Amino acid sequence: MREVGIVDVTFGKGVTVINPVNLYGCLIGEGSFVGPFVEIQRGVVIGKRCRIQSHTFICELVTIGEDCFISHGAMFINDLFSDGGPAKGGPELWRSTKVGNKVSIGTNATILPVSICDRVVIGAGAVVTRDVTQAGIYVGNPARLLRPI
Numbered sequence: 001m002r003e004v005g006i007v008d009v010t011f012g013k014g015v016t017v018i019n020p021v022n023l024y025g026c027l028i029g030e031g032s033f034v035g036p037f038v039e040i041q042r043g044v045v046i047g048k049r050c051r052i053q054s055h056t057f058i059c060e061l062v063t064i065g066e067d068c069f070i071s072h073g074a075m076f077i078n079d080l081f082s083d084g085g086p087a088k089g090g091p092e093l094w095r096s097t098k099v100g101n102k103v104s105i106g107t108n109a110t111i112l113p114v115s116i117c118d119r120v121v122i123g124a125g126a127v128v129t130r131d132v133t134q135a136g137i138y139v140g141n142p143a144r145l146l147r148p149i
Contacts, residue, residue: 039058
């Protein structure tokens with residue numbers, strides 16, 4: 001059995017973390033908050049003043065901008081199972097996700113490997129399958145623009 005907890009994390013000034021968490025090999029920007037039961041994997045970058053709520057999973061190859069809100073139970077995916085199962089070649093087949101600044105991601109949203117521009121709201125339960133290039137509110141499965149901001 002391997003325990004992780006908090007290992008090899010770079011914290012900015014004034015970060016708050018509520019245990020239990022699994023944080024390893026990531027960077028969390030100043031003034032950010034990480035709630036309980038969150039996992040943030042190796043190489044993830046969380047910008048300044050972000051709020052990561054409980055039960056969120058942020059996998060490798062994710063970058064989140066500044067002033068973002070990630071609600072309870074949000075899931076980030078880096079393996080698209082393009083061969084019908086987990087990437088047989090391993091991490092070199094995974095894809096990255098970039099979240100811009102001032103993005104809010106709703107409860108139980110799922111974010112596939114995409115790019116999300118600044119000033120976006122992703123609704124609760126939405127599944128983001130394509131790049132989001134226009135500021136606005138996105139809802140549904142797959143997520144679609146409800147209205148611009």
